[in-house]
Amino acid sequence: MRKPLTLRILSSLDKKSWLALGVFLALALVVIPVLHLNFPEDSALHVSTYAITLIGKIMCYALVAVAMDLIWGYGGILSLGHGLFFALGGYAFGMYLMRQIGRDGSYGADLPDFMVFLDWKELPWFWLGSDSFGWVAFLVMAVPALVAFVFGYFAFRSRIKGVYFSIMTQALTFAGMLLFFRNETGFGGNNGFTGFTRILGFDITAQSTRAALFFATVVLLVGSLYLGFRLARSKFGRVLTALRDAENRLMFCGYDPRGYKLFIWVLSAVLCGLAGALYVPQVGIINPSEMAPTQSIEAAVWVALGGRGTLIGPLLGAGLVNGMKSWFTVAFPEYWLFFLGALFIVVTLYLPRGLLGLLRKEKEQ
């Protein structure tokens, strides 16, 4: 069979060329905000605000995909509830952004607008300290970690796995969505948080702020990829892979799988929380629909499309699916769900190892 040209070129790359390609891509991502800042709108090299927001958003999703790959690709645990951790991180950081609005809200009060609207007189206890960036940065990681730890501890303790675990996580994020939809929960009900004005005192809509947020996302993405690769090559990663392939054998060898699972599960949740925290200031809104089961299960198809257990693949998958989504929902909104549904089926039926698996097969031949 004649291979497509792109496939042939990609499959002919060796390890060093792959590394070079990665560095080139990372550099390209760093260059985007620079272009955005330094070239006026009429210049050919200008990157529009829409583009930078879209790419920033997709990179946040890519971070979620990397986090999903850590537990699914290496640990063999499919979570259908990662949207919950993403949204928790987003909400935690959103609290800080809401407090930064100060008295610029439409009611001109010290409290966020939605609380004035509900006739609340003071901040609920869990908003305590939300005006401090440091504390909120801690919360962004601690809240998803805590929820993941408590859920994971009990789930892994009773050896819930496979589809049981997947559906339980889906139910978890569904319950979270219902909880955050309530006005009484104290997170703005179904409108969520929006209307942000400042971050760390800087104007959130300014070009330089956008560029800085974009840059931070690139750094975090590259950092978590590096962490993922180091973990995957360590002894921990090997035990995790063994766990995925034959949990019982591993137990008979004297390992206790619970600690391994719990660690990677919590780490993945923290990465999702960070992704959520970077997503909110760039997109400018967070609401409970981020916790909808559909969102989380879509993240699974990013990973499956790119290739599980490759870390780079999910990144690719997230970029591809979300890029197509932004195009499709504008061009043929009617057919997006057909396409996405078909993608789920085709990927599972014909691409069990994802796009990267396809490349590697080419290479092996």
Place this chain on the structure above:
Amino acid sequence: MKKTLNALLLCLGSLSAHAALDPAQVRQLAADDSSEKVAAIRQLTQTADPDAVRILKAMADDSLFLAGDKVVIIDGDKAFDGASGEAIKMPANPESPTVNNRIRGELASALAALKLFDADATVRLASAQKLQSQVTPEMAPLLARALEKESDAQIKALLVLAHAQANLANTDPAARLAAVKALAETSSPTIKSVLLPLTEKAGEPDDKVRYEAIAAVKAIDSRLAIAENVGRAFSGLSLGSILLLGALGLAITYGVMGIINMAHGELLMVGAYSTYGMQSLFRAYFPDAIDWYLPAAIPVAFFAAAMVGVIMERTVIRWLYGRTLETLLATWGLSLILIQAARVLFGAQNVEVSNPGWMSGGIEVMPNLILPWNRIIIVGFAMFVLFLVWVLINKTRLGMFVRAVTQNRAMAGCVGVPTARIDTMAFALGAGIAGLGGVALSQISNVGPDMGQGYIVDSFMVVVVGGVGQLAGAVWAALGLGIFSKLLEGWAGAVIAKISILVCIIIFIQKRPQGIFALKGRFVE
């Protein structure tokens, strides 16, 4: 002055005639002033006389006229004297008194009250029932008189309540006390709201009556609470029945193939849309038999859903055996396609599926507890389907094969069970049952493209709690979860109920990872 004179003259004049009614009052019906008319109507009502019924009816029908000083009833070409009812000769140029809306309202309630004295017991019963919600203090003497005459026990009980309600405004504390005591025996929210003002010092000066009223409200409240909880438990039972129909199919496919079909909720949707299709078909071609569209929809929904199920199994699921997590994703993709297909075919809006005539209404157990027929029928239908499935699984050859594959696929294959075909059959059966669930669901909730989404998690919870491959487990878990969640919803709100049920299930799995009823065997994984 002139009026009094007229009345006096009339009085004198009527002395000679044989009179059943006070002619002065009858004359007042045609007075110029509305308030006087109202007073006359009320006084006539108090007499509870059949003649009063006759004259008030005539007034309501606009056949009452004033001829000179006499009030006459003109019926066609005959005329009768208003007070005595005797036939008289047609008066020249009779005048019609003004009957405005206020008077009409007054006449309507007067005639309704007078029906309490009708000779026909059914008319009396209807009137007494109607009166319950519109008792005014002025009716007290009338009701007392009706109560004396009444012999029917059921009507008597209603009259006692109405009389007690009218008596609550009595000036005599003893009468009020008796009234409150009589009302304490009821369990209706309207009577509770009638009693509430009496529990406060401003509304009731007498301490004794007030304490009695407080006790009465408490007693009514506790009875209301019982009725409310019974109602909740019943709607939980019907929810549980639908969950059961959803979970049965899921339990069978999970048991046989070890996969969770995320598109199972969409099979419910297929069933519901089949019902909608049958309804449209009957509306277009057999409008006379429209009430029978539902029984006709049952086999159609079963086969439509089973058909979709077979296509799903043959084209996608078959190729993913042993890869359970990927099956989850692929079937999710199928569900997205089905949802979007429903949107394209039937529109994104919900479609209207109406209950057939024989399913509307309900059984009134208590004033605030009505068990609707559609829910009762759904519970019965679910039990019927459950029975059929039980027979199929436990008494037929196919059922035996299904059980064999559930317990040990490799061994079943070795002894000649065609496992691949059993998989398809089991999947079709599960899908068909989900389709039946869709028929039931279409009768109590909206039919729209997204309707199946909410049921997959709940149905799966039933499978988790009940234990895999166990019909009995699924039954107990579905009914238990349905009732428990509805009761919790009543006490704590829908969201908290959902979350606490999830927490309960996680705790439950800690204790019994295999569900309530576990298959016994020695195997790992």
